[in-house]
Amino acid sequence: MSIVETLLVYVGIPAAIYAVIAVLVFARGGAKTTRYRPGKPWAHEPVWYLPRPVSVARHAAVPELTAGASAAPARTARGGASGTW
């Protein structure tokens, strides 16, 4: 092999491989990954998820959720658990 060929094979190919990997890593690096890290503040609006209704009829029966600050309804909680981390 000539010097040029040797350089291409032993330097060019590894460099190309590194370049491809670097592109793959950094092309997505700018995407906003909102990964949760314990101890970091949570800068999101509160969200409330309910299970998908079995049918539309049942969906109609589900009342609209009201804000917590409005007239306090009767206490419905009977038990449960708490946890911290």
Place this chain on the structure above:
Amino acid sequence: MAPGESTSAESPFSAKQLARLDEALTLSSRETSVQFSLYVGELGANPRRQAEQLHSGLGAEAPDSVLVAVSPGERRLEIVTGEQTAKRLPDRACALAALSMTASFNGGDLVGGIVNGLRMLADQAGKPSLTPR
């Protein structure tokens, strides 16, 4: 969240994570006829009371509901059971699920902890026909 502090209105979870949460919520609710709901957000100075208020906000569904309230900012988890669901999910079962969830949360896995916790609660609650009401 204190006024002036910026909050982003977009969902805190990716589409894939939302799909996992949706599947976990829907499957556990259908299996057990318990309506599981999940709240993720600030719970304020008195997390327990706030979670109980949220639970009562469910209205007519409240007795058959279980609310899982997670406040990642305050590192606080509350599980609230209603009148009917408390019979099927004793506090001890809820505490076990809470322990498993907080362990995952501590490792930074919010969605995994929630999904596993819902699974544990659903397993404990069992099928509705098997439990006399």
